[in-house]
Amino acid sequence: MAKRPRDEQTTWKSSRLNDPRIRGWLAQAAVLAILIAAIVYGIYNVSHNLTKAGITTGFTFLGHPAGFDISQTLIPYSSRSTYADAFVIGLLNTLLVSFLGMVSATFLGFFLGVIRLSPNWIVAKMAEAYTEVIRNIPLLLQVLFWYLAILSPLPGPRAALNLGDAFFLCNRGLQIPRPVFGENFAATPLALLAAIVLAVVISRWARRRQLKTGRPFPSLSCGLALIVAMPLIALAATGFPLHWEVPELSGFNFKGGITVLPELIALWLSLTLYTATFIGEYVRSGILAVDKGQREAAYALGHRPWMTYRLIIIPQAMRVVTPPLISQYLTLVKNSSLAVVIGYPDLIHVFAGTALNQSGQAVEIISITMAVYLFISLVISLVMNWYNKHYALRGQ
Amino acid sequence: MKGIRTLAMASAMTALLVGGAVAGTLDTVKEKGYVNTGVSGKVIGFSSPDAKGEWTGLDVEFGRAVAAAIFNDPTKVRFTPVAFKEAFTALQSGEIDILARNTTWTYQRDTKLGLEFVGTIFYDGQGFMVKKSLGVKSAAELNGASVCTQAGTTTELNVSDYFVSKGMTYKPVVYESADEATVIYDSGRCDVYTTDTSGLAARRSTLGNPKDHLILPEIISKEPLGPAVRQGDQQWSDIVRWVLFALINAEELGITSKNVDEMMKSTNPAIQRFLGIDANYGEYMGLTADWAYRIIKHVGNYGEMYERNVGPATSLGLERGVNALWTKGGLMYAPPIR
Numbered sequence: 143m144a145k146r147p148r149d150e151q152t153t154w155k156s157s158r159l160n161d162p163r164i165r166g167w168l169a170q171a172a173v174l175a176i177l178i179a180a181i182v183y184g185i186y187n188v189s190h191n192l193t194k195a196g197i198t199t200g201f202t203f204l205g206h207p208a209g210f211d212i213s214q215t216l217i218p219y220s221s222r223s224t225y226a227d228a229f230v231i232g233l234l235n236t237l238l239v240s241f242l243g244m245v246s247a248t249f250l251g252f253f254l255g256v257i258r259l260s261p262n263w264i265v266a267k268m269a270e271a272y273t274e275v276i277r278n279i280p281l282l283l284q285v286l287f288w289y290l291a292i293l294s295p296l297p298g299p300r301a302a303l304n305l306g307d308a309f310f311l312c313n314r315g316l317q318i319p320r321p322v323f324g325e326n327f328a329a330t331p332l333a334l335l336a337a338i339v340l341a342v343v344i345s346r347w348a349r350r351r352q353l354k355t356g357r358p359f360p361s362l363s364c365g366l367a368l369i370v371a372m373p374l375i376a377l378a379a380t381g382f383p384l385h386w387e388v389p390e391l392s393g394f395n396f397k398g399g400i401t402v403l404p405e406l407i408a409l410w411l412s413l414t415l416y417t418a419t420f421i422g423e424y425v426r427s428g429i430l431a432v433d434k435g436q437r438e439a440a441y442a443l444g445h446r447p448w449m450t451y452r453l454i455i456i457p458q459a460m461r462v463v464t465p466p467l468i469s470q471y472l473t474l475v476k477n478s479s480l481a482v483v484i485g486y487p488d489l490i491h492v493f494a495g496t497a498l499n500q501s502g503q504a505v506e507i508i509s510i511t512m513a514v515y516l517f518i519s520l521v522i523s524l525v526m527n528w529y530n531k532h533y534a535l536r537g538q
Numbered sequence: 539m540k541g542i543r544t545l546a547m548a549s550a551m552t553a554l555l556v557g558g559a560v561a562g563t564l565d566t567v568k569e570k571g572y573v574n575t576g577v578s579g580k581v582i583g584f585s586s587p588d589a590k591g592e593w594t595g596l597d598v599e600f601g602r603a604v605a606a607a608i609f610n611d612p613t614k615v616r617f618t619p620v621a622f623k624e625a626f627t628a629l630q631s632g633e634i635d636i637l638a639r640n641t642t643w644t645y646q647r648d649t650k651l652g653l654e655f656v657g658t659i660f661y662d663g664q665g666f667m668v669k670k671s672l673g674v675k676s677a678a679e680l681n682g683a684s685v686c687t688q689a690g691t692t693t694e695l696n697v698s699d700y701f702v703s704k705g706m707t708y709k710p711v712v713y714e715s716a717d718e719a720t721v722i723y724d725s726g727r728c729d730v731y732t733t734d735t736s737g738l739a740a741r742r743s744t745l746g747n748p749k750d751h752l753i754l755p756e757i758i759s760k761e762p763l764g765p766a767v768r769q770g771d772q773q774w775s776d777i778v779r780w781v782l783f784a785l786i787n788a789e790e791l792g793i794t795s796k797n798v799d800e801m802m803k804s805t806n807p808a809i810q811r812f813l814g815i816d817a818n819y820g821e822y823m824g825l826t827a828d829w830a831y832r833i834i835k836h837v838g839n840y841g842e843m844y845e846r847n848v849g850p851a852t853s854l855g856l857e858r859g860v861n862a863l864w865t866k867g868g869l870m871y872a873p874p875i876r
Contacts, residue, residue, distance in 0.1 A: 195630055196769040197652040209695045211710040221698040293725050313726050314684060314709070393682040394672075394729050395709060404727070485713045485722070491689065495623060495714065499690025502651040504627055 188505060203501045204229070210496055212487045214403050225497050232492035233514060239406060239488065240475045240518075243413035247474065248467075250414060251421025256451075258426050269422070277419035281477055284416055289408040289484040296404070299395055308388050316402040317389035324383030333376035334369065341365030405486035409478065417474045424466045428459030460533050468526040472519045479515075489514060563767070563774035564608070564824050567635055572614045575601030576634035579619025580717060582740040583848040583856075584640045584660075593617050596847045597638035599837055600659060600765055604636060604781050606836040607829045621715065623690055626651050629768055636778055638765040640734070642692045647766070656779035658764045660848075661860045661869050663757035664696050665735040667742060670752045672729060677756035681706040686719045686728035688712070693733050696759040720745070734761045739854045777823050783872035784830040787812060788839035790863055790872070795838035798831060812875050819875060830875070840870065 158164050192199050204226040211221050216234045219227055258269040276284070293313050297303065302312035310317040341364070348359035377384065389399030432455050440450040481488035482495065489511060498507045567573055577585035577597050585595040602612035620628045620639060629637045630652050640662075641647075643655040666685075668674050677700075687693050689712045701708045711728050713719040720741045723731040731741070735753060742748045765782065767775045788794070791809050793801050801809055810816050814827035821827070837843065844861065848854045862868025 192652075194770070195652040197630065198650045209698060211694075211698045211708075213710050213712065221695075221702060290725075293722070293727055298726055394680075395682050395684060397682070401709075482714055483718075485711055485718070487712070491712070491714075496689045496694060496712065499623055499626075500695065502626060502646065 192505065197502070199503070199505070201506055203503050203506070206501070208497065208500070210500060212492055213485075214406065214487050225501060228497050229489075229493050229510070232487060232489040232497075235487050235492070236475070236478055236481075236489040237518075239409050239413065239481065239486065240478050242410050243417065243474050243478065244471055246410070246414040247417035247421055247470075250418035252425050254418055254422030255425025255429065258422060259429060273419040273422055276415055277423075281412065281416050282480055282483065284412040285409060285480045285484055288412045289405065292404050292408050292411075299391060302391070302396075308386070310389055310391075310396060312396075313404065314395055314401065315404050316407065317396045317399050318402060319386040319388045320398065320400045322385040322387050324385065326380040327383045329376045329380050330373045330384075334373040337368045337372035340372075341368050344368075403486065405481070405484050408484055409481050409486050413474055413477060416477075417470055420470050420473075421467060424463045424470070425459065428461075428463035429455055431462045432458045457533070461530075464526060464530040464533060468523055468530070471522050471526065475518055475522065476515060563635055563771045564777065567608065571609075572616050573601060573605045573608065573636065574616050574618055574634045575604070576620040576625060576628050576637045576639055577601070577617050578622075578639045578716075579617070581640060581737060582743060583736065583852060583854040584740070585617065585619075585638070594847065596660060596843055597640060597765075599843045599847065600638050600782070600785075601636060603785060603833045603837045604778060606832045607777065607781050607784075607825060610826075610828075610832045610836075612836040622688065623714065626653060629653060629766060632768070635774070636765050636767055640737070640763045641766060642734075642761045643764045643766075644692060652769045653766045654769045654775050655764050655766045656775055657782045657872075658762040658869075659782060660736060660763040662734040662736050662761035662763050664693055664732060664759040664761055665738050665757055666754040667723075667731045667738045667751050668729060668754060670750050674729075674752075674754070677754045677758065678704065680708065680730060682708065683729040684709040684711055684727065685730045685732055686711045686713065686723040687732050688716045688719050689714055691733070692759070692761065697732050700758045716741070734763070736763075736848060736854065736856060739856060743853045773824055777825065780823065780875075781833060784812070784833050784875070785837075785840040785843065786863070786870050786872035787875055788830070788834050789841040789870075790865065793834050793839060794842055795834055795836070798834045802831075808874070808876075 159168075189199055205224050207222050208225050208228045209221050210228070212219060212228065212231050214235055215231050216238065217231070219231050254269050254273060257265050258273070260266045260269075296311065296313040299310075299312045299314050302310040302317070304310055308319050341361075344359075344364055345361040348361035352358055387398045389396040389401075391397075436454050436458065437450060440454045445453065478488055479490040482491045485491065494507055494511045498504055501507070575597075577593075577595070579585055579587075581595070583595055585593065585597040588594045598617060601615045601617060605615035606612040608614075618628070618634050620634065620637070622639075625637055625639050625641065626647070628634050637653070638659075640660065642662075643658065647653055648655050666677050666680065668680075674680065680701075685697055685708050687697060687710065694710070694712060697708070697710070708730075711719075711722070713722060716733065716737065719733075720731060722728065724745055731738070733741070735757065738753050742751050742753065745751060765778055767778050769775075791806070791812060793809065793812065798813075802813055802815065804810065804813075811819065813831045814820060814829065818827035820829035823829070826832075838846075841863075844858065845851060848856045850857060858866075858868060860869045862870060864871040
């Protein structure tokens with residue numbers, strides 16, 4: 143025992159390489175160095191060979207005029223805009239369909255998960271059949287199917303289905319009126335914001351009061367009433383500064399209003415229906431993971447089924463549901479790139495497709511596109527992990 | 539240290555290998571025994587398999603002509619269908635030796651992408667196809683129309699330029715492949731399908747009822763379609779360029795696949811030079827003296843190719859028009875072989 147410290151010291155002195163910790167560090171440093179060298183070599187090799195092959199490289203092309211048009215532009219864009227603008231348009235279109243898909247898939251998924259556990263045999267079996275059929279067909283086929291299923295039966299614009307003289311449905315898409323905001327319109331959204339804040343305050347106060355005194359307060363209906371009434375009052379007070387630009391048939395197509403492209407509808411629909419089946423299964427597993435005793439205890443306390451779900455089951459189920467939900471959201475964003483097959487102008491179609499071919503900057507454009515998908519996915523992961531932590535901690 | 543040395547060696551070897559490949563496409567082609575030609579694979583009249591699975595079309599025959607000049611055997615060619623999006627990359631990376639994919643020769647493609655266009659095999663121009671039931675007679679009436687087109691093509695840019703210059707608007711509907719764009723146009727999603735007029739004629743012949751569709755008279759762009767090779771191999775681009783010129787020169791000299799053997803006895807010095815009777819012109823490109831004879835013997839001259847694939851007797855039914863020889867009022871003109 144007494145000799146050991148000395149032994150260690152001599153070993154230390156004789157050869158530091160024998161220390162496993164130092165050896166570990168050295169090995170890791172070597173691996174890192176090789177990795178960096180390989181990456182640097184790869185980049186050098188690519189740029190060297192591109193130059194040698196006479197291919198222009200660099201990112202200056204992003205400032206050049208794109209010269210092509212895009213069918214759906216959420217912000218102003220024309221063929222004289224730059225490649226960078228085209229990139230933003232494509233990115234926004236990807237984000238739009240991903241966001242719409244996430245929201246609707248979540249709702250449909252929760253609904254599916256809950257009704258698969260319904261005591262009603264027919265309802266439960268229907269949900270099961272739906273889940274098994276939809277999630278076992280490749281998404282690519284579903285995208286194509288819905289696109290053709292939506293396009294084929296719809297009439298041309300001249301015979302468009304007229305829904306109340308304001309909405310028109312044809313094979314050019316769904317034409318909806320566009321709001322035109324007049325003077326002082328800003329008061330309305332401000333009133334809405336105020337109403338939301340007020341509703342939140344009321345619900346918090348009501349919850350505190352209920353915890354203290356046990357007396358309930360109809361905070362939900364009260365908040366809803368505020369949210370509906372306050373903007374309406376603001377609108378009336380400012381003299382209704384809001385007009386609707388109704389789409390009108392002129393020549394080949396509808397003029398005015400907003401066109402919801404059939405490509406967007408088909409992609410949104412297929413992403414929603416497909417992703418919802420997976421979310422439904424996660425929700426089902428989450429609910430089943432909550433001990434039966436929890437439900438029975440809630441019923442014993444006199445909670446109604448709805449309240450039992452809202453207050454007892456769902457919060458606990460969410461702990462199981464959230465982690466796989468994150469990966470479903472990530473998958474949905476990446477799946478949205480199937481837009482390419484039906485011509486929805488997403489990032490891949492506009493930027494990694496048209497812009498790539500028109501500019502010829504394949505390496506740069508593919509790198510940017512990959513970085514963007516990575517970035518979107520990491521942001522979603524970050525937000526959802528934060529949410530997950532929040533829930534996990536509160537339960538314990 | 540070892541790692542760095544290995545890396546250094548690997549990089550040196552890669553440089554050598556790549557350098558070698560760029561230097562001698564002809565040698566590589568001879569070694570592997572065939573010319574790899576990138577084609578569209580789906581455009582009738584330019585490159586498509588026929589009912590027996592044989593490749594036919596103007597672009598296909600051009601690939602055969604190159605193979606004939608090198609190997610004296612027009613079958614020593616392989617056709618690789620490349621999607622438009624991958625076409626330039628496939629050529630740049632050496633996957634194919636020639637790109638003959640009814641591709642428009644433009645400034646940017648020639649200077650910026652590491653490609654070299656060798657000439658024009660078909661002078662085309664972009665047009666519009668509409669359903670007859672629309673009652674449209676001219677492109678000037680297309681204001682507000684939905685236009686189906688293919689992503690990444692010159693077509694996509696021309697249509698934008700055209701509508702801007704005419705002060706009209708349109709709604710683009712852009713698809714990855716021309717197949718899809720055609721099918722969707724037929725479904726009624728678009729009022730107009732636009733591409734090169736030769737492509738319109740080819741596509742129209744595949745639609746459910748070709749007679750219901752009208753190609754509008756306006757030609758809105760210049761689309762010189764031609765074969766391209768990788769930049770940096772002068773010998774290879776010379777070969778491909780002069781195969782094209784030989785095809786055109788042969789028509790001008792009246793040499794066809796049928797009379798080429800008789801022509802060997804001709805006393806016309808231009809024909810003698812062409813067929814390599816008195817001098818070995820082929821060796822300047824690393825080929826044999828009879829390189830041009832082989833092309834004409836196996837494939838025929840440009841006029842024969844045209845008539846077989848896109849001419850009035852075919853389903854495309856395109857008149858020679860601007861693609862006639864310069865002596866007949868067209869644009870086909872090749873530098874002399876001397």
